[in-house]
Amino acid sequence: MAQKIIIDTDPGQDDAVAILLALASPEIDLLGITAVAGNVPLDLTQRNARQVVELAGRDTPVFAGCDAPLARPLVTAEHVHGKTGLDGIALPEPTLPLQAQHGVDFIIETLRREAPDSVTLCPLGPLTNIATAFQRAPDIVERVRRIVLMGGGCFEGGNITPAAEFNIYVDPEAAKIVFGCGRPITVLPLDATHKALTSKDWIATMRGMGRIGEVVASWTDFFERFDVAKYGSEGAPLHDPCVIAWLLRPELFKGREINVEIETSSELTLGMTVADWWGVTDRPANALFIGDVDRDGFFDLLTERIGRL
């Protein structure tokens, strides 16, 4: 039986690859995609999400969600993803219509309609939509099967500040609500995603895989410049596809159930995921925090699935 999921996203080249991976995988029943403001403003993230669905030749419904964090001004990341959020290659204007329903209402309605414990939420950006849905409809929280999100960091620290990873930093109040919701959570933090680095060989393989492979290669070529300049690493970290890959092949990842709290007041460490990896507090575990990924296995999966589109 395919896993029913909702992807909540701020495309972003890496979000786009994650969406393609989900669309290419028969194990996944992608009920809908809700866009959130993050890497770029909402008018672009919803447009980008529709472009990606169309690139894959699908008609998965795309909804626009929240255009700003719960309690702070929006911080975006054009310096990483470019002005459009999907810089690297020009795609045609999407013809797939944007759904009229608000993304938060779609999340609420879907969780109320589907059987309890049957829908997994896969946030790939700031957690504003998820937290807003939980605040507006507390009855849906217990119906969530699991939340599998990209965000945070432990030994890797942060990527937007020394202490915080971008998705959590943009809306720490939303992250606090999600991490405190009581449902099973799997976290794909920078500790894992910084090991999911593209290579020149993999990009060359993508370039030989038709139109979609060419687009993926162009996105990751563009996206890698920020990380190469910052970390001196070879390759772009495919952060968000790790979320979908964990759903498909969790054995490629290693982590532990630990307590994760979110800093929401300190200016210095705002948005930090305080991950108790060594269990030095008596705070109860609330998340499976992933620390490692089998890089070769991850890219073999990605290559095989992209090849199916």
Ligand code: RIB
């Ligand atoms: O810090 C990486 C995360 O922030 C990824 O989800 C990327 O798409 C951006 O949203």
Ligand code: CA
């Ligand atoms: Ca993202």
